Amino acid sequence: MGPQTSVTNRSGSLVSAVRETDDVDLIAVSVRKADGSVVADRHGDQVAAAYGVDLASVLVAERVKAGPGEIVRVPVMAPDGLPQRFVLVGIGTGSARDLRRAAAALARKARGRRHVMTTLGDGYSTEGARAVVEGFVLGGYTPPSAGLKSRAESSPAAQLTLVGGHPAIGLDRGRAHARATVLARDLAETPANLKNPAWLAGQAADLGAAAGLDVQIWDESRLADEGFGGLLAVGSGSATPPRFVRIDYRPEGGRRRKPVVLVGKGITFDTGGISIKPRLSMVPMKTDMSGAAAVLAALLACPEVGVRRPVTGLLPLAENAFGAGSYRPGDVVTTYGGRTVEILDTDAEGRLVLADGLAYAVRNLDPDVLVDIATLTGAAGVGLGKRHAALYSTTDRLAGALTEAATGSGEQVWRMPLVEDYRPVLESSVADIRHVPGRGAQTSGGGSITAALFLREFTAGARWAHLDIAGPSRSDRDENEVTRGATGFGTRLLLRWLESLR
Numbered sequence: 001m002g003p004q005t006s007v008t009n010r011s012g013s014l015v016s017a018v019r020e021t022d023d024v025d026l027i028a029v030s031v032r033k034a035d036g037s038v039v040a041d042r043h044g045d046q047v048a049a050a051y052g053v054d055l056a057s058v059l060v061a062e063r064v065k066a067g068p069g070e071i072v073r074v075p076v077m078a079p080d081g082l083p084q085r086f087v088l089v090g091i092g093t094g095s096a097r098d099l100r101r102a103a104a105a106l107a108r109k110a111r112g113r114r115h116v117m118t119t120l121g122d123g124y125s126t127e128g129a130r131a132v133v134e135g136f137v138l139g140g141y142t143p144p145s146a147g148l149k150s151r152a153e154s155s156p157a158a159q160l161t162l163v164g165g166h167p168a169i170g171l172d173r174g175r176a177h178a179r180a181t182v183l184a185r186d187l188a189e190t191p192a193n194l195k196n197p198a199w200l201a202g203q204a205a206d207l208g209a210a211a212g213l214d215v216q217i218w219d220e221s222r223l224a225d226e227g228f229g230g231l232l233a234v235g236s237g238s239a240t241p242p243r244f245v246r247i248d249y250r251p252e253g254g255r256r257r258k259p260v261v262l263v264g265k266g267i268t269f270d271t272g273g274i275s276i277k278p279r280l281s282m283v284p285m286k287t288d289m290s291g292a293a294a295v296l297a298a299l300l301a302c303p304e305v306g307v308r309r310p311v312t313g314l315l316p317l318a319e320n321a322f323g324a325g326s327y328r329p330g331d332v333v334t335t336y337g338g339r340t341v342e343i344l345d346t347d348a349e350g351r352l353v354l355a356d357g358l359a360y361a362v363r364n365l366d367p368d369v370l371v372d373i374a375t376l377t378g379a380a381g382v383g384l385g386k387r388h389a390a391l392y393s394t395t396d397r398l399a400g401a402l403t404e405a406a407t408g409s410g411e412q413v414w415r416m417p418l419v420e421d422y423r424p425v426l427e428s429s430v431a432d433i434r435h436v437p438g439r440g441a442q443t444s445g446g447g448s449i450t451a452a453l454f455l456r457e458f459t460a461g462a463r464w465a466h467l468d469i470a471g472p473s474r475s476d477r478d479e480n481e482v483t484r485g486a487t488g489f490g491t492r493l494l495l496r497w498l499e500s501l502r
Helices: 014-019 044-051 055-061 096-109 126-139 168-189 197-210 220-226 229-237 279-287 290-305 350-364 378-384 396-409 420-426 447-456 491-500
Strands: 006-010 026-034 037-040 071-073 086-090 115-118 159-163 214-218 243-249 260-264 266-270 311-320 332-334 340-342 369-374 388-393 412-415 464-468
Touching: 006 126, 006 168, 014 026, 014 044, 014 115, 014 159, 026 044, 026 096, 037 044, 037 055, 044 055, 071 096, 086 096, 096 126, 126 159, 126 168, 168 197, 168 279, 168 290, 168 491, 197 214, 197 243, 197 266, 197 290, 197 311, 214 220, 220 229, 220 243, 229 311, 229 332, 229 350, 243 290, 243 350, 260 290, 260 350, 266 279, 266 290, 266 350, 290 311, 290 369, 290 491, 311 350, 350 369, 350 447, 369 396, 378 388, 378 447, 388 396, 388 447, 396 412, 396 464, 396 491, 420 447, 447 464
Parallel strands: 006 159, 026 086, 026 115, 115 159, 260 311, 260 369, 266 311, 369 464, 388 412
Antiparallel strands: 026 037, 071 086, 214 243, 243 311, 332 340, 388 464
């Protein structure tokens, strides 16, 4: 997996900390607006004096606005014991959101550096400390790479030291959430020629065992014996057969309670099958297992952050290819539990594998709450863009809790309606249900809504939520703590929500 930044903290003054450490090559002081003026934090004047600069004059001359993520390099001739680079980092209002963005901007500025020391987040809340760690680790992220070309100059800073008062619990939670998100990004960024269903299931087994979790894996024979027809149909055209993974976290004191169940779509590559995608649409499809990556990463972090409730993660894994055995438009597939589905589009494969996962959950686990997460529909991205996931839920309370977790994590969601008037477009004359609207359907839009309505059919009335992350799971550019490529979206959202459960 790719390199990560190690985060430590220490008390005292920034100047003393830098002079006592040999390898610091970037020092950063935060600045904010106060009473109409821009001021540095409590370390600023001491640092400026050590460098022999008039900080007030620099703030005026460089027209520093202190907006969140603004980075201004202070021109200095560094004396012995101080690094050559001294920068000011704008923190806006000092909210957790602004601190996360400031830290992300600093991390990008620090790519290729050995050791960064900063006062960012000094004196702020637990949430502020958490945001700084998340922002720096995620903002500086670079994906795993192969080849002979050196990427040392673009790698994340090896070490971050936060100087001042940073609540320990905030730092610990920030490390755990950032590390989980990095894992989800790394898994999604792994090329599909390496990442087939068996490989991803093996990663879940190895990482789960190391975290003390119970992991079970279904191979294609067991899937056939137990009737996972949706998963088998989607994987039928690939040379690499599907897998189904169950991961159980059972904390002490919570073993007798009904589990929270998370289901993550795990399509390791999506050609579209017989309904093949255009070439350019296929390029990012190694990330079509981002839902499964988020569920796996969140489960692995549960012991570290002390989630109180039992949690089960289900990962239906398949490659949607095309070949002599491919399923076809017009086929009728029998999903787990016996419900039949008329296939109209083999590129709507995600809802089929999720149908098997949801049906398995309600028939075998008696979930207290059921949440699925998937890169499911282009319609969600068209409607909400690249920074919001579509949230559907059968209960206001669950929708509210997930929205609150999303706000705290910085991963934004927008609740969408389950429009009952659209349900008839899924009626089939040859099966129990269609998985997409047919020709002449009453609605030609609402693709994300009809997908959610289809999934609801397999939840048996359980408290359920669906997160369609097709938009925010991938990014075309760096923006705040989001980096180009796979974003790991949903990992921190799910983990925050699980932490909040009592």
